[in-house]
Amino acid sequence: MSTNQTVDLRSDTVTRPSPEMRAAMANAPVGDDVWGDDPSVKELESAVAHRAGKAAALFFPSGTQSNLAALMAHCERGDEYIVGQGAHTYRFEGGGAAVLGSIQPQPIEHDADGSLPLGKIRAAIKPIDPHFARTKLLALENTIGGTVLDPAYVEAAGALARSAGLAFHLDGARAWNAAVAGGLTIAEICRPFDSISLCFSKGLGAPVGSCLVGTPELIAKALRWRKVLGGGMRQSGILAAACLYALDHNIQSLAADHAMARRLAEGLHGIDGITVTQAATNMVMLHVDAPMLKPLASALQGANILAAVSPQMRLVLHRDIPQNGVERTLDVFSAVSRRAA
Ligand SMILES: *Cc1c(COP(=O)(O)O)cnc(C)c1O
Numbered sequence: 001m002s003t004n005q006t007v008d009l010r011s012d013t014v015t016r017p018s019p020e021m022r023a024a025m026a027n028a029p030v031g032d033d034v035w036g037d038d039p040s041v042k043e044l045e046s047a048v049a050h051r052a053g054k055a056a057a058l059f060f061p062s063g064t065q066s067n068l069a070a071l072m073a074h075c076e077r078g079d080e081y082i083v084g085q086g087a088h089t090y091r092f093e094g095g096g097a098a099v100l101g102s103i104q105p106q107p108i109e110h111d112a113d114g115s116l117p118l119g120k121i122r123a124a125i126k127p128i129d130p131h132f133a134r135t136k137l138l139a140l141e142n143t144i145g146g147t148v149l150d151p152a153y154v155e156a157a158g159a160l161a162r163s164a165g166l167a168f169h170l171d172g173a174r175a176w177n178a179a180v181a182g183g184l185t186i187a188e189i190c191r192p193f194d195s196i197s198l199c200f201s202k203g204l205g206a207p208v209g210s211c212l213v214g215t216p217e218l219i220a221k222a223l224r225w226r227k228v229l230g231g232g233m234r235q236s237g238i239l240a241a242a243c244l245y246a247l248d249h250n251i252q253s254l255a256a257d258h259a260m261a262r263r264l265a266e267g268l269h270g271i272d273g274i275t276v277t278q279a280a281t282n283m284v285m286l287h288v289d290a291p292m293l294k295p296l297a298s299a300l301q302g303a304n305i306l307a308a309v310s311p312q313m314r315l316v317l318h319r320d321i322p323q324n325g326v327e328r329t330l331d332v333f334s335a336v337s338r339r340a341a
Pocket of ligand 1: 062089141174201
């Protein structure tokens with residue numbers, strides 16, 4: 001292997017299917033899933049439902065669509081969902097709930113640990129009155145910015161949602177990371193929620209694919225919305241096979257991504273001009289002093305390391321980071337810092 005292999009720290013979505021995963025895809029039995037005929041999709045949906053401890057699951061081409069179908073299954077036109085200001089389902093999904101679902105988001109500020117303060121949630125729930133949108137759903141995200149939500153907090157938020165008659169949704173794009181980091185099963189992470197969206201295309205290394213899990217009634221509604229949103233796929237068993245492969249082989253190894261993130265964060269801690277603001281699961285957030293920004297961008301580029309350089313940076317570790325990737329990254333950061341001093 002070349003010592004100058006690309007180190008892509010932009011996201012864990014850049015992971016590519018391994019040869020073994022590709023072989024599983026090539027050999028997958030398939031059928032027309034819109035007709036309910038694809039055995040690999042069925043196998044994935046039942047495996048994921050079982051693993052998540054829910055009765056039903058539905059395969060989606062993306063997490064954005066899985067989240068949106070969930071919001072549309074829980075809420076009707078004129079309803080609203082309470083969500084974090086920085087949450088993917090509010091900030092990074094093109095306003096889909098409003099655009100396509102006629103559902104109003106009620107964003108609230110996160111605490112530093114990514115949680116939504118219970119008092120703020122309570123204050124955001126609107127009385128039943130023609131002046132107000134009908135508050136129907138509380139949506140959390142775990143992990144959020146790499147941080148694992150405290151299970152006791154999730155429990156309390158769920159109790160609050162239930163007591164107010166709200167449904168409770170989790171954007172669990174990286175819930176697998178939360179489970180591995182916390183030594184919990186995915187079912188334990190999912191248990192407090194009515195619906196959970198789980199992604200295979202992040203650190204698990206599948207090319208595409210997400211599953212929504214929940215009750216059969218909710219999944220039946222989501223199936224209808226998936227069709228409306230253009231997410232009905234035909235021989236999608238080829239994709240489901242990649243996710244099944246990931247489910248069987250790529251979950252426990254997320255611990256290696258977390259270990260790389262810790263090593264990177266520890267190394268960055270000692271570097272002048274860099275402040276690590278957060279490091280959890282597979283992500284490291286840092287502040288870069290202004291004079292270092294330009295030299296850092298060109299040094300990283302010169303070293304074949306991909307990262308979005310900005311005053312507040314995010315570095316993401318994953319299974320396709322080459323062996324010496326963390327050390328090469330630290331070398332570049334230290335060299336730039338020394339030159340700036
Ligand atoms: C990636 C991601 C999603 C879904 O993204 P897609 O690219 O549509 O699969 C949803 N939520 C979070 C937190 C994510 O990181």
